[in-house]
Amino acid sequence: MSASLQGRLWRAAALPTLALAACGLLLLQLAFAHAVERAFDARLSRSLDAAVAGLRADADGRLVLRRRPAATEFERVHSGWYWQVRDGEGRMLRSRSLWDLELPPLEGPPDGTVQHRDLEGLPPGPLRVAVRTVVMTGGIAQATVIVAGPRAEIDEEVEAFAQLLWLGGAGFVGLALLAIGVQLRLGLAPLRAFGRQLVELAAGQRELPGPVGVRELDEVAGELREVLEQNHRLAEAGRKLAGDLAHAIKTPLALLRSRIPRDAGAERAALDRIDEVVDRHLARASAEARRRRSRCAPRAEAVQLAALLGQLHPGKQLRLAPGGGGLEAACEASDLQEMLGNLLDNALRAARGEVHLAVESEDGGVRLRIDDDGPGLDGEALQRLGERGLRFDQQQPGTGLGVSISRDIAESYGGRLEFGRSPLGGLQARLWLPAPPLLPGRRPG
Secondary structure, eight states, rough: OOHHHHHHHHHHHHHHHHHHHHHHHHHHHHHHHHHHHHHHHHHHHHHHHHHHHTTTTTTTOOEEEOOOOOOGGGTTTTTTTTEEEETTSSSEEOGGGTTTTTOOOOOEEEOOOOOOEEEOOSSTTTTEEEEEEEEEOSSSOEEEEEEEEEEEEHHOOOOOOOHHHHHHHEEEEEEEHHHHHHHHHHHHHHHHHHHHHHHHHHHHHHHOOOOOOOOHHHHHHHHHHHHHHHHHHHHHHHHHHHHHHHHHHHHHHHHHHSSTTTTOOOHHHHHHHHHHEEEEEEEHHHHHHHHHTTOBBBHHHHHHHHHHHHHHHHSSSEOOOOOOTTOOOOOHHHHHHHHHHHHHHHHHHOSSSSEHHHHHHHHTTEEEEEEEOOOOOOOHHHHHHTTTTTOOOOOOSSSSOOHHHHHHHHHHHTTTEEEOOTTTEEEEEEEEEEEOOOTTTTTOO
């Protein structure tokens, strides 16, 4: 099944939007994580600078830290906030928070700058450390100062921001996709209106397409109108020519029929055959022109005919089965009346006392089923039923053309007329006609 134009355009706009949004949100998350890490490193550097500023050597050459980092985290045991000073001989000063632990011996850059790195192996988890090596006086060649903080503070802040960022980004992307969908729906509304006009054209509910308010589509509608008008002119000319040809042929046929003796069976059969071919093709041409725009309600026509024929056959009972009220057939009401009138009249003539008529849905169309309780026909007669001029009941008046004409009309609309044995014991006639094309917003009856 082919995808809709709106769906294809929506996907074409949605996929780049999702890709750009995902890349943008990821870059924002990485930038924020980098900013948080730099801010944390700056905090460590300030504590390290404070420790370096207070570092001295006493008269014996031992390290003395006159001004320690003031944060209370350095006093809480195993808090993750640690500081440590080590001289070249391995002598150390360290924060209370280290308790019985010590930071591994690290060396800072030889130029005295601060280096930041991650460190594993100490509680409460990964640490972020700032390291600096300084040159001392008073008998101490150099000292390495380390300040550490828990990396979990960085990760928690980045994670909280990421959750908020992706949640807000998802909402923004959802609104953007909704806006794209609304824009496409509004933008393609004229195209849908033009499509409905084409469906109505195919169903015979409209003669020509009208303007939809969009220049490009109106130009297409104008071109299509010219084509349809040209086709209509050609079709009218063809129908007129067919009518003229029929009248031209009918007059010579009537003259020939009057000149041929009644006992000349072969000649009269040939004339009947020619007459039948002319009538059949004229009926097809006429019905084909109306076929796609014809529409009637079979049950309503059946109710009218039942009331009329009930008066013409007062001794017979015509029963109309319930149902079929919402069904429609692609047929002119007058043609349906002619077909159904012929079939019902024949059934009432042959019936002993009862005829049943049902209107049903079948194979995407409408089936009219007529059953009578008459004598019926055998297999060979059923096969020949409908031949022009053939009559099986010579006691009833008529020409034998009703069934043949009904079959011609049904076939001209794409339908069919079939016969069989009826459950009532007589003949069953089954007239099937196609349903008209559905219009937008309509469902089958």
